[in-house]
Structures are given as structure tokens and as C-alpha cells.
Amino acid sequence: TYPITAKAQYALAEALQVYTVGSVMQPTRVFQHDASVEYLDLSPSDKTIVTLDAASTMYIWDAYTGELIKEIQLNLARPLGDENSDCVFLVSDSEVIYPTEESIVCYDFINDKVVWTVENIKTQVAACSKDDSFLAVSDYTKLIVINSENGEKIYEVEGADPENINSVFGRNPAFSLDNNLLALRVTGGYQLGTENSELVDTTEEEVYSMAERTTEEEPDEIDKIIVINLKTGDLVSEFTYDEEFALDVRFVDNESVAVSAVTFDDESSVVISSALICFNTSINEIKWIYKN
16 A cells, blocks of 8 residues: 655655655655654755754754754744745755744754844745745735845835735745746735835736736735736736636746636535636736636
């Protein structure tokens, strides 16, 4: 009988050859935790694993031997992030980035020292670029993009609608492969730019390329994906979808965003429909949709 594993867990097992090949899969290494594992990440070289459990304990492991390198108790009130969001990142074989209740920390666990700290950030969701050079962090009202090497803020915006308590800004952040664009999910109105920025309406179904318009009163929960140019801070694209909630947002190249979305039954919370949408940000058009 094969062990029941989540897709991500199975992929990790395959990459690390954690299970032997045969009629029965047998573990070759066990990474023991005292609580359920909430997040994990591999270093760029695949030599090191970082895990964070439900007790807010972070473990750093040698991926090949299973040896525990470091154990750190983080100052977290609860596990962080959206269902498909990570919050601990191995950016090298010696440095890990993680959130505390009020900051983001880059820690050198080989030399036992803090590399940099960015204060006054209450992390709800975070995502690293594919090459681990940038980190996007959101508290659902404010979005910050940080240079992973030195902790410098390269982009920051107060994005949520201050007049709408249901406005949520910054779920499911995702970088384009060249790190020029950032896609994210917003609910309710949002704003970009300086203190004079205008509020963007998220109730309209049309696709726009600019954020220069105002909104009237909005429904409480309307989901939309927006794409921001990180070099200019401009809104590149925005689009909606028929489903209620986006579960995952990812760039498939430097221009196209794939969104996995679902609709739940109000009474049973069972998924009643789902869709995978691919949107091209350069021409502001949906390339294809797969519905189930």
C-alpha cells in the first residue's frame, strides 16, 4: 500500500528520493516534528530543507542525511498565510527568511547571526520570486516587495480601500519569471500609487489597462486579479473570473498568469464548480479557460 501524500509532499519525496522504489514505498529519511508541518521550502541547491510546524517551530534539515541543523521557536501568534502561501524561505544553503509578529528576518543559521530585519510588518501572506531574489509580503492592506539579499524595500503601497472594511489587498502574490511583474488577488476596492491615488472599482467585469478611475459603492466580496509593474508601480492588467475565489495564482512566463478558482456551495461548503484561467497581461486578454 502506498502512503497517502499531498501532491507537494509527493513531489518533494520524488525530488529528494525520500522513498525507495519497490512494491511498497519505504521512507529512507524521516524529518520528525512535534506538530503538523504547515510550510516547507528547499534551498536553491536542494541540499537543505526548512519546515515550520503548527507550533511555530522552524526546523532546518540536511536534505540528504535527514540531520537536524537548527531548531528555532518563532514568535508567531498563529500559523500565517493563505492556504497556498508559504511563509519560510531558504534563499541559500545558509540563509532563511521568516516572519515574526512585527517583522521579516533574514537569518544566517550557519554563522548564527541575523543578516537583516525589516520592522513593522505584520505578515499575513508572503511569496518569493522563482530565483529567490525578491520577497513579496502583505498584511492584506499593505504590500511590500523586499530585496532578499539586503532587506531593501523596492516597492511599497497601501493598497486596501480605507472606506471598505471588506477590502483585502495582496492575497496570492506571484512574481513573473523575470521579476518585473507581480500578480495578486484583491477583494473590494483597491488603490495604487501615492496619497493622491484614486480608488479602483472591482465590481466591473471589463478588463482595463490603467487605474485612473473612481468607484461607487461596491458589494462586500468581489475577487479580482491585478498585475503591477514593479519598476514603475503602474497597474498593468486586471481581470475577474466567474468563480468566487482564487485558490492559486502563478505566472507561466513573463506575460501570462494562470489562476485556479472555485465556487463553494453556501450551505455545504462543497466545491460546486472550478476553473483554470490563463490571462495574457501584454494584450489584456484571456488566452484559455478550462472549466470543471
